[in-house]
Amino acid sequence: MRIGELAEAVGVTTRTVRHYHHLGLLPEPERRANGYRDYSLRHAVTLARIRRLTELGLGLAEVRDVLADDAGKDLVEVLTELDEDLARQERAIRERRARLRELLDVEELPAEGPVSPELAALFARTAAELSDSPMAARDREVLALIETAASPEERERLLTVVGAVVASPEAVAHANEAYALLDALADAGPDDPRVETAARRLAECTPRELLPEAGVVDDDNSFLRALYADFAPAQAEAIRRTLRILAEGT
Structure with missing residues (x-):
């Protein structure tokens, strides 16, 4: 697959693919004789995993840690921390909404x-x-x-x-x-x-x-x-x- 085909298959942009290459999240395939990179199914699987992790709210540094652990042990730890962080955000949002309601109650x-x-x-x-x-x-x-x-x-x-x-x-x-x-x-x-x-x-x-x-x-x-x-x-x-x-x- 060429970079455009890879990006389309996973639902991201070619710019995103190049950015992940730059950060070292997605390995770059070797170029063929015609100068184009040839992406394999393994690249698509990795790219799809990166997309799923970022959609969960993980930062790219955390994604790198998860990808570096083939056994997936870090994933549980990272997702647990993410869940706790989201819980804190939910509490903060509830507090902010309560304050907004109090302000809206003022004549x-x-x-x-x-x-x-x-x-x-x-x-x-x-x-x-x-x-x-x-x-x-x-x-x-x-x-x-x-x-x-x-x-x-x-x-x-x-x-x-x-x-x-x-x-x-x-x-x-x-x-x-x-x-x-x-x-x-x-x-x-x-x-x-x-x-x-x-x-x-x-x-x-x-x-x-x-x-x-x-x-x-x-x-x-x-x-x-x-x-x-x-x-x-x-x-x-x-x-x-x-x-x-x-x-x-x-």
Whole structure:
């Protein structure tokens, strides 16, 4: 058989056959006097076996191990590992589908989504309680970012702390005032006298529990540098002063 006939017989492409030659999975037959390779039935049997193994989900390195063991002892071991891996994937898929169902049960997904159902519910509450200012939207984006990178314990702590703020009418009022002050600083410089007022108001509604456990704010921290750079100069300065106020407890 020529390479095209072999490929057609097994249901693969000639490119696949050449790739398997290159990887050493399928031995190359000698060329005949006319320059064409002459494939035997044994080549077709081996190629068909490679196809079946790859369709089961084995990687080509695993296929090589199976083919190298004529007794087929490795095949049982490899297939067992594959079955265990598929079982793990099934569990992961079930968990992901469960999370999707929880998200779909939320009446309205936030623009920052997908986020956890708990944070989505919290955002739904803030939509009713807090003003729809640009700074409020940025705040939600940062919360979504922090939640994504947080450990389960840190995520629970974050939701508890922020949830307590939303549940407090006084804190909500301060937050709305802070957002309005920060929005007004969009075109201002960092030395604008309103910066200190905005920082003080923002500090009044920001729980100290959101600071690192050590309570120390490092302005050279790469995350904080990126955070400051994402805001207008006056807004960044207000946030910087807010963190300093919270850290110093002043």
